[in-house]
Amino acid sequence: MTLVAPEAADALAAGRPVVALETTIVAHGFPAGEGLAVGRECERRIRSAGAVPATVAVLDGELRVGLSDEELERVAAAGPAARKVGPRDLGLCVALGALGATTVGGTLVACEQSGVRFFATGGLGGVHRGWTDRPDVSADLAALARAQVLVVSSGVKSLLDVAATVEVLETLGVPLLGWQTDELPLFYSAHGGPPVPRIESAEEAAAVARAHWQLSRSAVVVARPPVDGVDDVEPLIEAALAEASRAGVRGQAVTPFVLAYLHDRSGGRTLDVNRRLAADNAGLAAEIAVAFSRQS
Numbered sequence: 001m002t003l004v005a006p007e008a009a010d011a012l013a014a015g016r017p018v019v020a021l022e023t024t025i026v027a028h029g030f031p032a033g034e035g036l037a038v039g040r041e042c043e044r045r046i047r048s049a050g051a052v053p054a055t056v057a058v059l060d061g062e063l064r065v066g067l068s069d070e071e072l073e074r075v076a077a078a079g080p081a082a083r084k085v086g087p088r089d090l091g092l093c094v095a096l097g098a099l100g101a102t103t104v105g106g107t108l109v110a111c112e113q114s115g116v117r118f119f120a121t122g123g124l125g126g127v128h129r130g131w132t133d134r135p136d137v138s139a140d141l142a143a144l145a146r147a148q149v150l151v152v153s154s155g156v157k158s159l160l161d162v163a164a165t166v167e168v169l170e171t172l173g174v175p176l177l178g179w180q181t182d183e184l185p186l187f188y189s190a191h192g193g194p195p196v197p198r199i200e201s202a203e204e205a206a207a208v209a210r211a212h213w214q215l216s217r218s219a220v221v222v223a224r225p226p227v228d229g230v231d232d233v234e235p236l237i238e239a240a241l242a243e244a245s246r247a248g249v250r251g252q253a254v255t256p257f258v259l260a261y262l263h264d265r266s267g268g269r270t271l272d273v274n275r276r277l278a279a280d281n282a283g284l285a286a287e288i289a290v291a292f293s294r295q296s
Helices: 006-014 035-048 069-081 087-096 104-114 139-145 162-172 202-215 234-246 251-265 269-295
Strands: 002-004 018-021 052-059 062-065 083-085 100-102 118-120 150-153 176-179 220-223
Touching: 002 006, 002 104, 006 018, 006 052, 018 035, 018 104, 018 269, 035 052, 035 069, 035 269, 052 069, 052 087, 052 104, 062 087, 062 104, 083 087, 087 100, 087 104, 087 139, 100 104, 104 118, 104 139, 104 150, 118 269, 139 162, 150 202, 150 269, 176 202, 202 220, 202 269, 220 269, 234 251, 251 269
Parallel strands: 002 062, 018 052, 018 118, 083 100, 118 150, 150 220, 176 220
Antiparallel strands: 052 062, 052 100
16 A cells, blocks of 8 residues: 555665655645645755655555655646645545645655655645634644654644744644744745754754654654745735635645745746745655664
8 A cells, every 4th residue: 555666665675865855735736736846856956965855645555655757747737636745635635546646744744654754845734724613734744743754844844823833833742943043944934933942953953863863753844045035025914814714625626726826926936935845845755854864
């Protein structure tokens, strides 16, 4: 049911660094035709840093950990038609033989199944704004609580209630570390989030992960600030969420709706930031994975 690609399987068996990548960013996170290029660039950055990429998706009734370029093309070509697969949806997607693009939570399940310890993504899911009226909380958080995986992201998706998400992660025992910063980045913006412990190097991140996993079953999140971020995006986010509410957009459809709105209304600035931070996070995850393997 879980199939690890030969290259990734060989690397894992030999103790070499492997970094997982999700596929909702390929199928749902960018305008048609752009997700494939982003996925390929993330894989290239991982290889350049000395690790093996393992992009995750559900194909032909199997949870795949590591895709060929042709398989990555299938996910990208499916676009919004690909099922958005979190932990709840994996069994259904496998049983029905559907094509599924994994979320952060779904990819973390694949990491646990395969033994991959490092994972790069754009932004984490979490507690949605207005949660006191509608308790909408991403399955990413529960998955982070039970996966011994180091996740590199640019913080929590800024369309969420970031402060509430940080509180839940604390309750779940998931440490948030700032990559060369003392504050949690807000996905598109490098500044404005709650304070977090600071780490300066891949070696420090690897050492923290190793010590944490000796004491806990949960993930470690390294939050890397975006380069050349967009600091005036909050009014656009509020407008996008209001439009989503008027249009009756709910659940898993909210994030791609808001991303598309932001990309359009920002004149492409948020798209440029999103594209770059995905690749930068992949490169950093690979650096940390390499450092971890050297410390073994």
